[in-house]
Amino acid sequence: MSNNFDKDQATTECNNTSSTGSPYRDQSFATAAVHAGYEQLDHGDAAMTPIYASAAFNMESAVRGDLLAAGETSGFSYSRVANPTVAVLEQRLAALEGGIGAVAVASGMAAVSFALLCAAEGGGRIISPTNLYGASVDAMESFFPQFGIHTDFVNNINDLDEVAAKIRPDTRAIFAESVANPSTDILDIEPLAELAHRHGIALIIDNTVPTPYLFRPIEFGADIVVHSTTKGITGHGNAIGGVIIDAGRFDWTNGRFPQFTTPELVVSDERAGIEHSFASRFGREAFIRRVRIKYLRTFGAVASPFNAYLTLIGLETLPERVSRQVKSATAVAEYLRHAPHVAKVNYSGLGDTAQSDLVDKYYPRGVGQILSFVLEGTEDNVHSVIDGVKLFSYVPNIGDARSLIVDPARITHREVPEEYRIRGGVSDQLIRLSIGLEEPEDLIADLDQAIRRAY
Template sequence: MDALGDFLPQFGIHTDFVKHINDLAEVESKIGPDTRAIFAETVANPSTEILDIEPLSQLAHEHGIALIVDNTVPTPYLLRPIEFGADIVVHSTTKGITGHGNAIGGAVIDGGHLDWANGRFPQFTTRQQVISDDRNGEWHSFAERYGNEAFIKRIRIKYLRTFGAVASPFNAYLSLIGLETLPQRVSQQVASAQRIAEHLNHAAHVMKVNYSGLGYTPQYELVGKYFPRGVGQILSFLVDGSADNVRRIIDGTEVFSYVPNIGDARSLIVDPARITHREVPLDARIAAGVGDNLIRLSIGLENVDDLIADLDQAIANAY
């Protein structure tokens, strides 16, 4: 949200925010002549709210715009959004794909089925020197030369080379090594997250648990539609008391690490309002349910009984 609301506007890219991404009427009301894409998280962090991809994709395509989704939380093991109509998928590979918090990286995946020459995207129909032979008078646009691959070719040929957004060989190596164990890691993390969410749902001082994998949530139907293997290793919970109680819970954990990453092999705990969402405006934070008493967990590979016992003792001692 900080990138969309503060960073990108400095480059002339502006965003209209909606309160409920699955409310198609609200989303459509924001689409205008200058709209180029709808951007959303497949699983929101830290609420774990699930994106209903198919109807949003249909809406985007009715207006000739792209649906871009951030699939970092589920990883490709739990969800492949292009199969449900997404046009572009982005990942922070720093998180679950690499899985060990030791390499920074990102990935962009193009579904290859959007018509980038439909009039909404002049940068793809403007002839570009970087892919042309000007000495022989041969000029091409990305759409002319690459068709439906115009987007990913422009990313690689123009932006990647211009901005130098290339992973170092060692970071790429670490990411590939982590990727080899993605199914094993994520499947265990999901199973542990489910158990921890169910336990916290009945724990003292816990007022609310945010985990869409719980059967009673309003979005549970979407879990069956998109996430037969589970919704991921992220969950959050709201506690009573004050910010001091939150601080004492976090300080009191012994197995969890106070690190703002997610998808790590280690279990992590943070207070989002002061760490991951600290630069988000207060009203937007509150609207997203990120108050001062919210705690987010990213479940790792430790024994789940040890993790539950650690949370229990930390919560008990904090009060």
């Protein structure tokens, strides 16, 4: 069997190069979301990607097993490294984001952690804003330093002078969210990419909030893109997952990244006396191959075939879901701007914010389904609204088909230091909404009655 997504085993067992080799055009995004990365003939003519619920695969013969292990033939052997169902998802997401390859993992935080650790391993530094998802801040603030990796936080990631002042000889990457959660602040990615590349630094973007339907960071200079596929990509709150996507353009041999140029046995052939580093073995695929071989295979945060299957189903309706959610989120945000007892609304998609130029440039289809607002009064009022809504579920997730509500300071950003929370606008009075597929008029009526009751 010749799968078009497993070109080169080389211990990775899967290449996942986009079938087109380039990003899908806007007009064919919906088609790619349904078809990219899957050939029915390679899977018993199944119309839908099968779930390969197998821990391992028959290598057929001693000769073929040796060739598989040496990377001299294509195929699968062990699902901790690659699985046919997961591989379809990887290739489809690489195609939708315009990358050369992808690695699907067990969660969004696994994707963030693997991408940052792979870039900064060995004592590197990361530059990042503080207005990120809480677990990302916690990982960089208090956990990664235990592994010798430190983060230099900036107040405003769009202030290039502030970012440039943080660059050191051991800086390896800049990390930011394309649309910040929960502020919906927009990243001005193009000049940031130019700054990073001028200094030989990689730009890693978390694109979870907008999904590739609304924004593709690689088109504006990003080197690595990560997602929590749990959110808008899957879209139904039924499967945890994450993905790392490699643009394939960054020079990992520029001197800042010794992990890519140091020879390693896992990608060499000791018996034949052939020595390789990841860069010499894989060239422009060095990063995504290292993620698979060193991080996925060793740490084992493996995406399950069943979750990959659910994510593939969710992807098929991504354009339709997100388009409706953006329209509804805008309507809800407009209501909240004039609602009693609402002190502030955070939704950059309203069109008249300080970032309207960036929205016009990067987000012609909208900025996504999340928004947040600040209530007057005390935290008791916040609790009353959360407890008083009927249609919104009190759930720490976003991108679901159902509308969700949460108080970030107590839940999603609880582990973020107070200084960072306040700087990012995450006060005890803040409520975050993720708008689903319900009628916006019903959601507005639900919020209106809950707010009125709370006061």
